[in-house]
Amino acid sequence: MKTLVLVEHDNQSVKDATLAVVTAAAKLGEVHALVAGSGCDAVAQQAAKIAGVATVHVADDPAYANLLAENTAPLIADLMGSHDAFLAPATTTGKNIAPRVAALLDVMQISDILSVESANTFTRPIYAGNAIATVESADAKLVITVRGTAFDKAAAEGGSASLEAVSGAGDAGLSAFVSEEIAESERPELTSAKIIVSGGRALGSSEKFEEVITPLADKLGAGIGASRAAVDAGYVPNDYQVGQTGKIVAPEVYVAIGISGAIQHLAGMKDSKTIIAINKDEDAPIFQVADLGLVADLFDAVPELTGKL
Amino acid sequence: MKILVPVKRVIDYNVKPRVKADGSGVDLDNVKMSMNPFDEIAVEEAIKQKEAGKAEEVVAVSIGPAKAQETLRTALAMGADRAILISTDETVEPLAVAKLLAKVVEEEAPQVVILGKQAIDDDSNQTGQMLGALLGWGQATFANTVEIDGDAATVAREIDGGLQTVKVNLPAIITVDLRLNEPRYATLPNIMKAKKKPMDTKSPDDYGVDITPRLKTLNVSEPPVRSAGIKVEDVDALVAKLKDMGVA
Ligand SMILES: Cc1cc2nc3c(=O)[nH]c(=O)nc-3n(C[C@H](O)[C@H](O)[C@H](O)COP(=O)(O)OP(=O)(O)OC[C@H]3O[C@@H](n4cnc5c(N)ncnc54)[C@H](O)[C@@H]3O)c2cc1C
Ligand SMILES: Nc1ncnc2c1ncn2[C@@H]1O[C@H](COP(=O)(O)O)[C@@H](O)[C@H]1O
Numbered sequence: 001m002k003t004l005v006l007v008e009h010d011n012q013s014v015k016d017a018t019l020a021v022v023t024a025a026a027k028l029g030e031v032h033a034l035v036a037g038s039g040c041d042a043v044a045q046q047a048a049k050i051a052g053v054a055t056v057h058v059a060d061d062p063a064y065a066n067l068l069a070e071n072t073a074p075l076i077a078d079l080m081g082s083h084d085a086f087l088a089p090a091t092t093t094g095k096n097i098a099p100r101v102a103a104l105l106d107v108m109q110i111s112d113i114l115s116v117e118s119a120n121t122f123t124r125p126i127y128a129g130n131a132i133a134t135v136e137s138a139d140a141k142l143v144i145t146v147r148g149t150a151f152d153k154a155a156a157e158g159g160s161a162s163l164e165a166v167s168g169a170g171d172a173g174l175s176a177f178v179s180e181e182i183a184e185s186e187r188p189e190l191t192s193a194k195i196i197v198s199g200g201r202a203l204g205s206s207e208k209f210e211e212v213i214t215p216l217a218d219k220l221g222a223g224i225g226a227s228r229a230a231v232d233a234g235y236v237p238n239d240y241q242v243g244q245t246g247k248i249v250a251p252e253v254y255v256a257i258g259i260s261g262a263i264q265h266l267a268g269m270k271d272s273k274t275i276i277a278i279n280k281d282e283d284a285p286i287f288q289v290a291d292l293g294l295v296a297d298l299f300d301a302v303p304e305l306t307g308k309l
Numbered sequence: 310m311k312i313l314v315p316v317k318r319v320i321d322y323n324v325k326p327r328v329k330a331d332g333s334g335v336d337l338d339n340v341k342m343s344m345n346p347f348d349e350i351a352v353e354e355a356i357k358q359k360e361a362g363k364a365e366e367v368v369a370v371s372i373g374p375a376k377a378q379e380t381l382r383t384a385l386a387m388g389a390d391r392a393i394l395i396s397t398d399e400t401v402e403p404l405a406v407a408k409l410l411a412k413v414v415e416e417e418a419p420q421v422v423i424l425g426k427q428a429i430d431d432d433s434n435q436t437g438q439m440l441g442a443l444l445g446w447g448q449a450t451f452a453n454t455v456e457i458d459g460d461a462a463t464v465a466r467e468i469d470g471g472l473q474t475v476k477v478n479l480p481a482i483i484t485v486d487l488r489l490n491e492p493r494y495a496t497l498p499n500i501m502k503a504k505k506k507p508m509d510t511k512s513p514d515d516y517g518v519d520i521t522p523r524l525k526t527l528n529v530s531e532p533p534v535r536s537a538g539i540k541v542e543d544v545d546a547l548v549a550k551l552k553d554m555g556v557a
Contacts (some may be wrong), residue, residue: 131328132532139523282540
């Protein structure tokens, strides 16, 4: 089987999310990668070094600069004439593009796979991860998004794929990129952080969130996450949200502070290796999944903890 | 201008789903069902656009069992004008839902279709994007803010790194994220009024769409359960544990 992996990037470098997809694709067959972008030569060079990638198709065109789905999906659908499976990371980029590709190919997409069971059988979470479905595809081609935490990352170095220029129809004229507000941060990205400190509604304000959560995260070299309630209340930006409908994370250590543990939140973090919870309610559901629990008022306990580390 | 809002009847988000012992699926007997929470946000957005004078009519559509009428009545009570039920007891996958919606779009000719970003039962996050491809329309997914102006919509999207703003030409697909708005509750008088609003009932056959599933579910199982660990007495005990683990 010949697979095509969507390389996620910002026209400068390959994003980590791509590497787990390569691992999933390698379980199906030969791995080809697609770098669609604008002035994305450095990305193509990097993609060629990913272990296990045989060929990198490069579509360099201003129309692909921001990977708008309307422009990118037809390019991919064309390339699928000579590939059997398309795999994208289950990131906002992958989720935006892959279903559009699937519909163009008249294929039912398999979202967010956790494992490859055979050439046409996969497992995937449903109902906020409260059930795992094993599904078999009857379609001639496969369109798949891959949960990054479920597969090891392929080595970023060591491969020597060939580069092949490809071109598509370019700008479909349906939509245009206007602007982007991307948070610049020295902190590890949530989906690749080894330690995550997350805060919930209990923090009460963005000032308190900053005052209580940030120093602990700094001490631990951790990424910072949040519950939906904390994001909705405006304590932190939307990209901090961990959960069923936010980011799925699986760090070595996840510290949940003032988070109750609703199923939608658990869906995003319950595969963390060690879960630590600090909550003043001893019956909070988060304690049912926590390896280490501390029943305490976070405004006392967290500064004390930060001080003692 | 007309706005079409597809709404799905799903397990209520407060209910903890239980996997059936025979591995055939999730037990939905006697379980509270509600409108998919993202679809409430979609309905709210459509009504807001109408109230702002950007749209004249809001049409809600649902594909599902007869009981999905209740979901449509909720949309009507919130303020939608009309509803269409495409009635079927079969499982309808996102691709087939998108194909049916494409037919409804042909008939109704809306300028905007506003969907949820994700149904909380199948967690697919596909239907809106697929509909966009089938219609050849632009799409603005995961909307955080929506501004409709003339023949285009400017939409800020929630993406992994922050926010991205795109402009899509109308007609267009919009899928909504959690922060777009706070859905209103239906008031009692509006619930009464909704009973008199028109609801058409159709079948997938009326649209000539083959809804045969492409995916076969071989098994549905419980995820590995995590058991509760221990509670520590105080911060000092927590620090000691963290040191043991090599975290601190
Ligand atoms: C469609 C949909 C999608 C959703 N997606 C997500 C998602 O992706 N991610 C997500 O997180 N949620 C999601 N939710 C929301 C979820 O259902 C919960 O509402 C949310 O997770 C609650 O956040 P929280 O735990 O911060 O707040 P709460 O549930 O209010 O919990 C606050 C906790 O803080 C504790 N507390 C209060 N004061 C203190 C103190 N001084 N010291 C210590 N502890 C204290 C309380 O005991 C309580 O346990 C979604 C909901 C819906 C409907
Ligand atoms: N059976 C259905 N009836 C009406 N709308 C649906 C149906 N299934 C999905 N949708 C719409 O598509 C969105 C995304 O669903 P999904 O792709 O299944 O995650 C939902 O939020 C609804 O707006």
